[in-house]
Amino acid sequence: MDASNPIVHPIGDHHAVDLEEGPLIVTMKELPGMPGTIGGLALRVGQFLFAAAAIVIMVTGDEFTNYTAFCYLVAAMSLQFLWSFMLAILDTYALLIKRGLRNSVLLSLFVVGDWVTATLSLAAACSTAGVTVLFDNDLNYCGQMHCHRYQLSAAMAFLSWLLIGMSSLLTFWLWASE
Structure with a gap:
């Protein structure tokens, strides 16, 4: 069933519910953060800015090449x-031509790419944090x-991972609802 009953899920004025208008249709395609939206572009920009910050901060250290985790x-x-x-450029293009990125093949590519990069980012952030704690405490x-x-x-890598995790969940949600 694609509709929400206004009595079960009230939206707006709770006292004046008119069932004559028909069921209220709620789609998942209208969530902020989806590919091809301003929210999606903001998530992608945050991802690559935090990733760039993590790279620049790490590379400016003298001895980072001596440790595999770094x-x-x-x-x-x-x-x-x-x-x-790359996906921020694609989101910008979609916003400029006012077209959505809701092709199921494209969404499945986004989901797999987001999952791969999220897994690699989390592993890198955890290994770096672990080595740093080892150096500091032990x-x-x-x-x-x-x-x-x-x-x-x-920390910048963890923030980038947090944003890619949000993007991957929203994209997976959209892809699964297609």
Whole structure:
């Protein structure tokens, strides 16, 4: 059933419900953050900005190339940056020509790409945070290294992952409702 009954799910004035108008249709295509919307563009811009910040903060450290987790963060965030930047351009194009991105093949590509980049981003952020905690709490290397820089880079990676997670869930929701 594609309709919501106004008695079960009241919208607007709760006292004046007129059943003669017919059922209220609620679609999932109108949620903010979907591909081809302003909200979707904002999520993608946030993703690639946080990914770029994580890369820049990590790369400006002197010793990041000596540790695999830090190199992995740079690689994963580079992929995240490219993916999100490409989809931000696609969202901008869709907004400019006033067309939606609701093709099921395109949405399935977005879902798989978002899941892959989200998994890589979370793994990179967790590994960087874990190594940084190891250096700070257990080995006491932070006096010799730039631990705060690495912690900030991991935080930017987590924020990028949070936004890609939101995008992937919204896109999956739209794709599943097609």
